[in-house]
Amino acid sequence: SRVGLIGAPFAKGQPRPGVDRGPDLIRAAGLLNRLQEQGNEVKDYGNLTFEELEEDEPVGGVKHVRAVGGANQRLSEAVRAVKMDGRVSVMLGGDHSLAIGSIHGHAAAVGPLSVVWVDAHADVNTALTTPTGNLHGQPMSFLLHELRSKIPVLPNFSWMTPCVSAKDLVYIGLRDLDPGEHYIVRLLGAKVFSMTEVDRLGIGRVMEETCDHLCTRKKPVHLSYDVDAIDPAVTPATGTPVPGGLTYREGVYITEQLCQTGLLSGVDMVEVNPLRGPTEHAIQSTVNTAVDLLLGCFGRRREG
Numbered sequence: 001s002r003v004g005l006i007g008a009p010f011a012k013g014q015p016r017p018g019v020d021r022g023p024d025l026i027r028a029a030g031l032l033n034r035l036q037e038q039g040n041e042v043k044d045y046g047n048l049t050f051e052e053l054e055e056d057e058p059v060g061g062v063k064h065v066r067a068v069g070g071a072n073q074r075l076s077e078a079v080r081a082v083k084m085d086g087r088v089s090v091m092l093g094g095d096h097s098l099a100i101g102s103i104h105g106h107a108a109a110v111g112p113l114s115v116v117w118v119d120a121h122a123d124v125n126t127a128l129t130t131p132t133g134n135l136h137g138q139p140m141s142f143l144l145h146e147l148r149s150k151i152p153v154l155p156n157f158s159w160m161t162p163c164v165s166a167k168d169l170v171y172i173g174l175r176d177l178d179p180g181e182h183y184i185v186r187l188l189g190a191k192v193f194s195m196t197e198v199d200r201l202g203i204g205r206v207m208e209e210t211c212d213h214l215c216t217r218k219k220p221v222h223l224s225y226d227v228d229a230i231d232p233a234v235t236p237a238t239g240t241p242v243p244g245g246l247t248y249r250e251g252v253y254i255t256e257q258l259c260q261t262g263l264l265s266g267v268d269m270v271e272v273n274p275l276r277g278p279t280e281h282a283i284q285s286t287v288n289t290a291v292d293l294l295l296g297c298f299g300r301r302r303e304g
């Protein structure tokens with residue numbers, strides 16, 4: 001594939017420093033060369049720079065609203081440009097609030113799309129249901145048409161409108177939902193493969209059903225991958241680790257199968273935080289897994 005890399009060193013969707021170092025760590029682990037070695041034509045658009053705001057007081061308990069809104073407006077423009085260049089966009093985070101701009105910009109370029117959200121969390125809290133006020137737990141609520149009436153007007157968010165339908169959303173790896181999220185996900189009828197379904201059905205069946213659904217809808221696919229979907233034993237260097245996650249093999253299998261659909265049109269890889277890894281080895285395991293997941297999206301096959 002023709003691939004366009006965008007680094008988004010942004011951390012204000014959550015309280016822990018370090019996640020802004022993700023893009024350069026993933027590059028340093030050799031992503032570009034590895035993608036090229038397996039036959040992709042890759043252009044690295046570099047890292048976005050985000051304006052430092054003096055004033056950004058919480059709005060109704062929601063933190064860093066203006067910074068997150070501004071960053072995502074920038075990111076949306078950047079992703080749209082990469083898509084208009086005829087490339088599959090790869091957004092390297094940074095925290096998961098960046099999915100707002102990434103998915104918005106992708107949809108601005110290609111129109112209606114499907115979203116596969118691989119995460120321990122649903123990230124669908126609204127500004128009114130969030131238990132923490134952290135916007136990395138809320139991106140999906142800004143993107144879903146069905147939640148439009150539930151989203152308050154927030155400063156620096158007026159540039160965006162919802163662009164995803166719940167019937168075009170598939171969750172994989174969920175295991176830590178807040179009460180409001182559980183209600184929303186069940187109400188909206190998004191396709192959910194929590195870790196319970198992964199255990200019950202096996203990853204093979206989960207991906208069979210996921211890919212059937214995607215291929216029936218035939219829309220371009222946006223894969224938003226939170227490294228905390230993978231078990232913390234493999235990817236401990238992340239902000240909100242939750243035990244009982246996907247194995248390395250399950251995580252890679254997801255990307256291999258999505259690659260096979262030929263529908264992959266945009267990818268996010270987020271929440272790598274080197275300051276959360278207890279050891280250098282833990283950080284490297286996390287970064288290397290993120291790289292391997294991306295390689296799986298772009299043609300790497302374990303069978304060769």
Ligand SMILES: N[C@](CCCC[B-](O)(O)O)(CCN1CCC(O)CC1)C(=O)O
Pocket residue numbers: 095096097119120121122123125130131132133134136137138176177178226228239240271
């Ligand atoms: N759902 C959480 C975590 C969001 C994680 C965002 B990410 O992008 O990493 O998926 C809150 C999680 N929950 C809050 C109460 C605690 O006791 C347990 C964790 C939130 O802050 O909204």
Ligand SMILES: [Mn+2]
Pocket residue numbers: 096119121123136226
């Ligand atoms: Mn997430």
Ligand SMILES: [Mn+2]
Pocket residue numbers: 119120121226228229240
């Ligand atoms: Mn998560």
Ligand SMILES: [Mn+2]
Pocket residue numbers: 182
């Ligand atoms: Mn339930």
